[in-house]
Amino acid sequence: MIQQSKKRMASHNIGTFFESRDNLLTVAGAALTLGGINMLVAGVNRLRADKGSVAAGGFDDLVSYLPLDESARRMIATVMYIVMGIAALGMLAYAYLRANAPPDALDTAFFPSTLAVAARVPKSADAAVRVKTTPFAKVAYWAARSELEADRAFDSPNEAYGDYTNAGMVVADAKGEAVLRFRRPARYMARGKLLDRHVHYRTARASIKDTNELDIDAKRYETHMWSPVQTVYKFQTF
Secondary structure: OHHHHHHHHHHHHHHHHHHHHHHHHHHHHHHHHHHHHHHHHHHHHHHHHHOOOOOOOOOOOHHHHOOOOHHHHHHHHHHHHHHHHHHHHHHHHHHHHHHOOOOHHHOOOOOOHHHOOOOEOOOOOOEEEEEEOOOOOEEEEEEOOOOOOOOOEEOOHHHHHOOOOOEEEEEOOOOOEEEEEEOOOOEEEEOOEEEOOOEEEEEEOOOOEOOOOOEOOOOOOOOOOEOOOEEEOOOEEO
């Protein structure tokens, strides 16, 4: 039970990693942009003061334009510089996360080019998993290559997935159930961790139309839109 919970948490963490990383970029970027504009104003004003365009000791940065007393402006400027410093550290953290991110195969926008085809199943499939989605939805899935030796793990995601031949495309039945068949994947290293065997998949809801070719369900605005990547760690082998 504990092992299953850890696997579900890992799948969730993978799905939220990129959102958290992008939020970090947004916040840090906004703080550094504001701070950069503030420093630009200060630099321009100081150049103008050197050339006599403005009186020395006049308006310097954006904070100096605020209708506050000197102590309040000094406090605001101090907070601004601290926030800029933290934002700079945030950008360094973003760069680190970018360089050590999970493989692109876990990105919510990732889609193997080998699946841009009609329904298919990998040759010599010896594993399967049943997933639940909407009726007649398309389900695209992919897994790492089969292990070359007993219990051998690939050193990287790129080596593990190769040219994505262990991938397929199926259509769910009227109950929304789809069986994904693939070759038993090997484990691989990612971000310094050994990942358990798993298969990724994305779904695209089917359009249900009446005899006049009109959508029966007006809420099906996601038709033909692929869902984020989902991951399954438990499957059957045969």
